[in-house]
Amino acid sequence: GKVRAPTHIISTISDDRGEEPCYAGVPMSSIIEQGLGVGDVISLLWFKRSLPHYCTRFIEICIMLCADHGPCVSGAHNAIVTARAGKDLVSSLVSGLLTIGPRFGGAIDDAARYFKDACDRGLLPYEFVEGMKKKGIRVPGIGHRIKRGDNRDKRVEILQLFARTHFPSVKYMEYAVQVETYTLSKANNLVLNVDGAIGSLFLDLLVSSGMFSKPEIDEIVEIGYLNGLFVLARSIGLIGHTFDQKRMKQPLYRHPWEDVLYTK
Numbered sequence: 512g513k514v515r516a517p518t519h520i521i522s523t524i525s526d527d528r529g530e531e532p533c534y535a536g537v538p539m540s541s542i543i544e545q546g547l548g549v550g551d552v553i554s555l556l557w558f559k560r561s562l563p564h565y566c567t568r569f570i571e572i573c574i575m576l577c578a579d580h581g582p583c584v585s586g587a588h589n590a591i592v593t594a595r596a597g598k599d600l601v602s603s604l605v606s607g608l609l610t611i612g613p614r615f616g617g618a619i620d621d622a623a624r625y626f627k628d629a630c631d632r633g634l635l636p637y638e639f640v641e642g643m644k645k646k647g648i649r650v651p652g653i654g655h656r657i658k659r660g661d662n663r664d665k666r667v668e669i670l671q672l673f674a675r676t677h678f679p680s681v682k683y684m685e686y687a688v689q690v691e692t693y694t695l696s697k698a699n700n701l702v703l704n705v706d707g708a709i710g711s712l713f714l715d716l717l718v719s720s721g722m723f724s725k726p727e728i729d730e731i732v733e734i735g736y737l738n739g740l741f742v743l744a745r746s747i748g749l750i751g752h753t754f755d756q757k758r759m760k761q762p763l764y765r766h767p768w769e770d771v772l773y774t775k
């Protein structure tokens with residue numbers, strides 16, 4: 512029989528050995544000929560399958576809405592300061608990306624985990640929120656520095672409208688909205704933020720599209736694929752901020768003394 516030397520790497524998402532590269536078995540020419548988009552490419556390379564159009568459109572909307580949020584947010588600030596220190600594109604980009612985490616942009620996976628667990632266990636929103644408080648954990652996907660109950664995040668509204676129109680079910684999103692109703696009764700800044708909206712809606716996409724088995728959904732949530740959406744999206748803006756600073760030949764940034772409280 513055939514003797515096969517053991518391989519050092521196993522790869523299951525793409526193959527470049529043939530005439531043309533394939534993403535999850537789909538040749539690149541076919542992706543282009545079918546007029547597919549970046550949402551389809553993400554479906555193939557992340558989820559290893561083609562998804563219905565409303566799902567790939569949803570992925571693309573997430574990417575477009577999270578591409579940038581101005582120069583003042585953590586990631587853009589870091590990228591700007593790094594670019595002004597004379598560093599290259601990749602350094603400026605990763606400097607911005609490194610701020611993505613539990614407080615900024617990287618709460619999507621935890622929002623999905625906690626909303627799924629609480630909703631599946633049938634916890635009432637107040638039981639869930641008060642339980643989190645007892646554990647000393649902030650509810651991921653809730654709260655924003657500038658958005659308020661009377662100044663909602665437009666991105667959240669756009670995602671919710673799209674999902675209500677196109678998804679077979681928005682059970683997890685509705686749960687997140689009930690959680691928001693409760694948290695807003697406690698403080699006006701405790702809105703459902705864009706991380707929470709994407710986290711809950713992606714659960715709805717995974718569950719109601721019928722494209723994923725239960726163990727696959729559990730694995731996606733456990734591994735944490737969803738922060739990848741924000742990382743990918745915000746890279747677009749961070750690259751833009753880097754070019755912007757370089758185009759304007761901005762000098763080294765030094766934070767003003769007046770804005771620091773020097774104290775013993």
Ligand code: ACO
Nearest residue numbers: 613614615616618649650651652653654655656704705706
């Ligand atoms: N759950 C419960 N209580 C909260 C939450 C939350 N998610 N967020 C704020 N609070 C309450 C707490 O009582 C907090 O007091 P504490 O510091 O004693 O815990 C109080 O509100 C005031 O909190 P601040 O720190 O002033 O709120 P801030 O405006 O700094 O926080 C932040 C904003 C970081 C987004 C916060 O709401 C949070 O940690 N949320 C969870 C993580 C998250 O979803 N991040 C993604 C944001 S969207 C994005 O980055 C694209």
Ligand code: LMR
Nearest residue numbers: 579580584585656657705
């Ligand atoms: C963002 O998308 O960067 C924001 O929601 C965070 C912020 O502080 O505005």
